Amino acid sequence: MTRKNLRPELLVQVLILLLLIPAIIVVGRPRNEANTASSSLAIYSDIQQRKNNAGENNVPKFPAGGPGGPILIISSATNPFSIYLSEILRAEGLNEFAVRDISAISTPMLEKYDVVLLGEINVSVEQVRMLTGWVNKGGTFIAFKPSQLFNSLFGISRAGGTLSDKYLLVNTRQEPGVGIVPGTIQFHGKAELYGLNGASELAMFYSSASIATRCPAITSRNIGSNGGKAIAFAYDLARSVVYTRQGNLAWAGQKRDGQINPIRSDDLFYPDWIDFNKVAIPQADEQQRLLANIILEGNLHRKPLPRFWYLPRDLKAVIVMTGDNHTNNGTTGRFYQYLTLGPNTAQDVSDWKTVRATSYIYPDRPINNEQAVFFEEQGFEISLHTNTGCFDYTYPLLQKDFGEQLGRFAASYPGVSKPVTNRSHCLNWSDWSSTPKIESQNGIRLDATYYYWPEAWMKNRPGMFTGSGIPMRFADIDGSIIDVYQMPTQITDETNMDYSAFCNAILDKATGPEGYYGVFCANMHTDIKSSAGSDAIIASAQARDVPIISARQMLTWLDARNASSFGDIKWENNQLSFSINMQNGANNLKAMLPLYTGSGQLNAVTCNGANLPFTTQLIKGIQYVFFAPVAGVNTYVAAYVNSGETAGNNASPIKSPVELPGIEEIYVNIMPNPSMKYFNMVINNRSAEAVMVRISDASGKLVEVHEKVAATGILQLGHAWKPGTYFAEVIQRNSRKTVKMIKVN
16 A cells, blocks of 8 residues: 655656756757748648548637627727627626627617627717617616716716726625625726716725725716616726736736746736735636626616526536646556546546546657547547747747647647647747737647746745636737637646645635635646645545546537527516527536516526426525526526515425535545455545544454555555455544445455
8 A cells, every 4th residue: 555645756857857858859959940840730731631520620619799698798999808808708607798899889789788898998979978878778888997978977087197007995895796805806907097976986996905095996876767877997807807817918028037948927927916915816707706796786677687607517616637748658647547536437527527637748759649549538638738948939930839749749649639728848938929829820729838836936825826717718919819718727746835735725715605716727747657746636626526627628618618608588577588509518507597686586497398496506795596508509488476476386496595515524535436456545634634544344353554644635545455345444633534445356
């Protein structure tokens, strides 16, 4: 029985190897010479054409103008950040919007919509008149850094001056701020300073984390007698979200972190773009969720609006397990270990109930095609680990690197799907957006190169240095959407972090009352088969019923969920009718509806006339009903009843909000069980104090004792045991947990 730890001498060997690899790779290849890769590119083109013909690249498409619905985004080509609002709505599951240019807006068009979002764009007096009239008829109007022509409508006046890259505090004492983080959070970009002139404040600017200004960050004003509302953001939320997630544009191309070259993604944040006192908070996500609350609560006088949950089922968190593999083949050993850690049917893979992972490898090493094909068939991902030789790049050179290395990858692994996710070796990020743009050209749709590193900067502080736990697509310098998801690597084995404490902290905040939901990517290098970090992360996740998946699985879900949409939304006689177009790949998608409207409480949900079961949950201050849509395009009706009315005979009962289960003092899971060979004991405890494991057989005879076992990790047992029933008692001070294991022939 050996505990699977990463031995120090192996770690040293791997680190030395990784330092040498870049020099080996670039021998004889000056960066200013043309790269002759025609043969590799030809092979890549031929193989990819065959795969394309087989339908491998058929992914759901996002309509440029949105799927349509009661929400309208008014944008302008002069400021593509105004179009990025569509990415925010998709991330928040509000897939019932249209995007139209300001030049196309007319009074008849506005009449079709309940909610209008206006980006930071110039408007004419006539356009102000149209929108003012529409709000007076009961519309909910939300504008970002609006023109001064709107001052009287929003009930604000210019105070003079601006505020950049500071803080705001949401009023969490009343809707729509209830449920949002109660402390100050950062915004990025330039804000206008207003005074109140009839409006009320939803959030206030702070000049530091603790010093308030007298100027509102977000205001709200009730308009007319039809329920109209005018909400003004004094800053551009879309720009702030992009800059919070991607870093300081002014620092792009600079080497700032004091570490060895090249320029990396952390240089866009170093040293203080993120306030480390706030790193545990997904600051960009919280502001997006406030916007979602504003939209949903602001429209209740007209109709409740549906949305999609972030993850399958009603999961609050997921671990994306990845590893970079350079020369030694640790991938096969690691993946074989993962196969022992749970069920492995195709349905289990689809339902995210297996332990799966991605290994990013060099194009012609370290595993062979047959091995790669086998693991892909089991639901793992083998993808390219692009390498610039750890040099800073230019756009043309990076294009050549991707083309040449993708060609070599296709030639080495003809049986494996084309790479669709990537992490670059040495974490190169020489400018703002060359990498995702070139990835998009080559069919790579998700990038994990943003990296919580170096150790001297992150200092083992659990959190999200990009201010977000939700993968969203990159934005170019001008705000244009790049069709590649940014999935930062928050958990690394290159920062000397306490894996258990870090993972426990972020997952507890995701699944607990804070509601910091998220997708958390780990890089546990696959150069060697064993990884203490991987074991600790899996133990922490499984203790909280958090799935461990590959990057490709995450991408498949994102594309399918974000391309699913609501349509034909109508409100009549206290019933909301609508359709859901649920895309292939959006397995276990959950739809949500507000439990309460101004006229009653949701009583039943039907699909094509058949009742659907549902649960209720409190999410960021709003009570929601959660239900599972049916695959394909189907029609739904949500029936609301007035207070005091009784439910019909076929109605689903209203349930209390779901309480999130707390983690046990001692969590123990045995996999596989029964087993023919050995058992993996997954341990995760609240306390970091070591545990004792006592093994007894069915007669009560003590078989073996393991002392000073780490409180979080995986312990292998039973290699030499005879067939029979065994009991493991895990003891930590006054707490103990007993589990049964069955060894079979």
